[in-house]
Amino acid sequence: MKILVSDSLSGEGLDILKDSGFDVVVDTGLSEDQLVEKIKDVDALVIRSGTQVTARVIEAADNLKIIGRAGVGVDNVDVDAATKKGIIVSNTPDGNTLSAAEHTCAMMMAVARNIPQACASLKSEKWERNKFMGVEFNKKVLGVIGLGRIGAEVAKRFQSFNMTVLGYDPFVSEERAKSMGITLATVEEICRKADFITVHTPLTKETKNLINTDMFNVMKPTARIVNCARGGIINEEDLAAAVESGKIAGAAIDVFVEEPPFNSSGAGLLKSDKIIVTPHLGASTVEAQVNVAIDIAHEIINVLNGEGAKSAVNIPAVRPEVMEVISPYVKLAEVSGKIAATLIGGSYDKVELAYNGDISTKDVRTVTLAALKGALAVAVGAGVNYVNAPGLAKSRGIEVSEKKSETSGEYASVFTMTVSGGGKSASVSGTAIGNDIKIIQINQTRVDVFPSAHMIFADHINKPNVIGPCCQILGENNINISGMQVGHVAVGEPTIMVISVDSDVPEDVLSKLTTVDGVLSAKIVEI
Ligand SMILES: NC(=O)c1ccc[n+]([C@@H]2O[C@H](COP(=O)([O-])OP(=O)(O)OC[C@H]3O[C@@H](n4cnc5c(N)ncnc54)[C@H](O)[C@@H]3O)[C@@H](O)[C@H]2O)c1
Numbered sequence: 270m271k272i273l274v275s276d277s278l279s280g281e282g283l284d285i286l287k288d289s290g291f292d293v294v295v296d297t298g299l300s301e302d303q304l305v306e307k308i309k310d311v312d313a314l315v316i317r318s319g320t321q322v323t324a325r326v327i328e329a330a331d332n333l334k335i336i337g338r339a340g341v342g343v344d345n346v347d348v349d350a351a352t353k354k355g356i357i358v359s360n361t362p363d364g365n366t367l368s369a370a371e372h373t374c375a376m377m378m379a380v381a382r383n384i385p386q387a388c389a390s391l392k393s394e395k396w397e398r399n400k401f402m403g404v405e406f407n408k409k410v411l412g413v414i415g416l417g418r419i420g421a422e423v424a425k426r427f428q429s430f431n432m433t434v435l436g437y438d439p440f441v442s443e444e445r446a447k448s449m450g451i452t453l454a455t456v457e458e459i460c461r462k463a464d465f466i467t468v469h470t471p472l473t474k475e476t477k478n479l480i481n482t483d484m485f486n487v488m489k490p491t492a493r494i495v496n497c498a499r500g501g502i503i504n505e506e507d508l509a510a511a512v513e514s515g516k517i518a519g520a521a522i523d524v525f526v527e528e529p530p531f532n533s534s535g536a537g538l539l540k541s542d543k544i545i546v547t548p549h550l551g552a553s554t555v556e557a558q559v560n561v562a563i564d565i566a567h568e569i570i571n572v573l574n575g576e577g578a579k580s581a582v583n584i585p586a587v588r589p590e591v592m593e594v595i596s597p598y599v600k601l602a603e604v605s606g607k608i609a610a611t612l613i614g615g616s617y618d619k620v621e622l623a624y625n626g627d628i629s630t631k632d633v634r635t636v637t638l639a640a641l642k643g644a645l646a647v648a649v650g651a652g653v654n655y656v657n658a659p660g661l662a663k664s665r666g667i668e669v670s671e672k673k674s675e676t677s678g679e680y681a682s683v684f685t686m687t688v689s690g691g692g693k694s695a696s697v698s699g700t701a702i703g704n705d706i707k708i709i710q711i712n713q714t715r716v717d718v719f720p721s722a723h724m725i726f727a728d729h730i731n732k733p734n735v736i737g738p739c740c741q742i743l744g745e746n747n748i749n750i751s752g753m754q755v756g757h758v759a760v761g762e763p764t765i766m767v768i769s770v771d772s773d774v775p776e777d778v779l780s781k782l783t784t785v786d787g788v789l790s791a792k793i794v795e796i
């Protein structure tokens with residue numbers, strides 16, 4: 270399989286990729302047209318912020334399984350287009366946190382003490398001590414917008430300068446903020462009260478232009494603002510105007526709407542003496558680059574080897590300790606999906622997933638995805654995966670619902686999947702015993718089936734001389750039976766027979782089974 274690395278990646282990560290035995294190609298600085306050409310036969314793409322992975326690039330990618338971002342921000346990737354095509358998008362959320370936080374601190378200190386300007390002045394043989402009068406952090410107010418990994422680290426560091434920290438993050442509770450020594454406030458309150466403001470959110474439609482002229486209008490004239498997150502969170506034109514007119518005292522900017530910003534709204538920021546700038550250096554430390562390269566290399570190899578993605582941004586991230594508990598149910602759900610969709614034997618517009626007992630208290634988002642993947646695979650084939658299963662279900666008008674209850678009867682946990690539509694339904698219940706999975710009910714019939722690779726499900730009447738002839742047909746066609754289960758019902762009642770076999774069962778053999786007196790239908794499920 271082929272891995273294309275299209276931005277600079279530290280050698281430690283490249284070595285891991287090369288040692289995995291995959292074909293690794295490093296080709297940086299590609300235009301969109303060049304990438305469209307090169308991506309066709311690529312299985313994994315490794316990027317930083319320099320590569321724009323547009324819908325056009327994704328459309329051209331015939332084999333792509335994962336886009337791995339060595340870093341945090343995925344705003345240079347069309348994640349929706351990737352998701353629709355079933356491509357995993359993963360990042361490395363932790364590897365560059367400290368470097369980005371430290372760069373923010375460096376920028377804040379530099380703008381407080383005019384260090385770049387004073388340095389340039391002295392190097393041009395001027396001794397301008399009065400011109401570069403700075404300000405202290407002591408007893409000042411810091412406003413942090415976005416209290417995630419980097420925001421929290423920045424807040425912690427400035428608390429040691431004896432600053433009061435105000436924070437805004439709609440996804441952070443009062444308790445969490447309190448535990449970090451931060452008082453929650455609105456963006457406007459922060460803008461009114463803070464001496465220093467720093468933004469640490471992703472760029473989203475909510476955060477785009479979050480800091481604009483309206484906010485600069487309420488800031489102190491001594492306020493200084495820093496952006497080491499994403500260009501566009503602070504409106505570039507409004508910032509240039511606010512600094513120029515003296516509405517605020519200065520700014521420090523690492524990131525721009527367009528990078529490099531020479532021919533865009535960011536160009537105005539380069540002209541002001543009161544705005545210091547760096548060319549997107551937040552993550553540019555030896556340590557961060559080694560961390561993110563190693564993290565993304567392992568993620569790429571895992572995914573190409575068919576193991577799960579650990580840090581995908583377009584499928585649920587499940588903590589390893591939770592994954593350990595739910596992983597047999599992930600397997601069970603996929604198998605149940607295949608069985609239920611095969612048994613209904615046609616279209617359906619409802620999928621109901623019932624989680625009973627211990628499993629109902631766990632994060633089961635991945636189990637639900639697995640159930641959909643299994644069911645849709647019956648119609649769509651190998652083109653369905655964890656990433657595109659919900660989108661495919663939606664586009665087929667399938668309504669998915671979950672029910673949870675802590676009661677489960679004789680088993681600690683029971684998972685039930687029901688598909689229904691057009692007046693028909695099929696349902697499968699199962700449980701996990703250690704790492705093994707067992708189907709315990711099909712429709713209304715109790716069974717005890719440990720799923721195998723090839724299983725025949727035959728509806729029949731529970732009466733003499735049905736099972737024998739079925740086994741004979743399979744034997745005559747050289748199909749070895751490795752196990753068999755018949756649903757527990759009274760004689761004369763309809764039930765189900767599940768025959769595990771060691772090889773595929775051709776259609777004509779399945780048809781022959783239905784000629785046996787008492788057999789109502791026969792279907793094969795391949796796991
Ligand atoms: N300059 C660099 O080189 C560099 C390096 C690393 C990360 N970054 C950028 O820094 C930013 C933060 O990274 P992180 O690792 O801390 O991410 P994170 O996901 O840990 O934190 C982001 C925080 O923003 C919050 N948030 C989301 N929407 C918000 C909104 N509308 N208002 C306020 N808060 C909101 C989230 O709740 C979260 O707590 C990202 O944009 C990332 O791309 C830049």
Ligand SMILES: O=C(O)[C@H](O)COP(=O)(O)O
Nearest residue numbers: 317318319340341342552
């Ligand atoms: O989001 C990030 O991780 C940073 O912006 C770093 O980007 P880079 O990998 O291009 O330095």
